[in-house]
Amino acid sequence: MSSSTQPSVSTFTSLEFLAFTLGKEEYGIDIQKVQELRGYDAVTRIANTPEFIKGVVNLRGIIVPIIDMRIKFNLGTPVYDQFTVVIILNIGGRVMGMVVDSVSDVITLTHEQLKPAPQMGAIVEADYLLGLGTIEERMLILLDIDKLMSSTDMGLIEKIAA
Known part of the structure; x- marks a missing residue:
C-alpha cells in the first residue's frame, strides 16, 4: 500500500466545492482554493505561450496568469459573454485565474455523495480528478x-508570473 502526502476525498466527512460549467458539463473545485470571482476582462497576451494561457492581468498589483x-x-471555441467568470485561485501561494463559462453555486458534498472517477477515455485526465x-x-x-495547476504543462505559468 502506498502512502500519499495528499489527503484523499474519503478522509473528509464533507467538503465544499464551487460548481462551474464548461460546455455542457458541470465541474467542482475545492472552495478553499478560491480567492475571488471576477467577470472576464481583456488580458495582456504573452508571446510564445500555449493557446490555453490567455495572458495576464494586473490584480491589485499582482500579475495573475489567466488560463482558459x-x-x-x-x-x-470559448465564448466570452456576461456569464463568463474568472475564478481567481490561490494554490500554494501562487495566484492564477481560470476562465469558465459560468459559476452556479457552492455545494457541500458528504462522503456518501463522492464516487471514484471512472477509468475511461475522458476529456480531463484521471490524474486531475478527485472523483x-x-x-x-x-x-x-x-x-x-492543485494537481492540475502544478502539472508539467502549467509550469509555464510560473515563468509568466515571475
Whole structure:
C-alpha cells in the first residue's frame, strides 16, 4: 500500500466545492482554493505561450496568469459573454485565474455523495480528478485543482508570473 502526502476525498466527512460549467458539463473545485470571482476582462497576451494561457492581468498589483479551461480541455471555441467568470485561485501561494463559462453555486458534498472517477477515455485526465459528486440528478466532475495547476504543462505559468 502506498502512502500519499495528499489527503484523499474519503478522509473528509464533507467538503465544499464551487460548481462551474464548461460546455455542457458541470465541474467542482475545492472552495478553499478560491480567492475571488471576477467577470472576464481583456488580458495582456504573452508571446510564445500555449493557446490555453490567455495572458495576464494586473490584480491589485499582482500579475495573475489567466488560463482558459475550455481551451485547456479542448471543449470547443470559448465564448466570452456576461456569464463568463474568472475564478481567481490561490494554490500554494501562487495566484492564477481560470476562465469558465459560468459559476452556479457552492455545494457541500458528504462522503456518501463522492464516487471514484471512472477509468475511461475522458476529456480531463484521471490524474486531475478527485472523483464525481452526486447531488440528486446533478453530477459534478470534481477536479484536483492543485494537481492540475502544478502539472508539467502549467509550469509555464510560473515563468509568466515571475
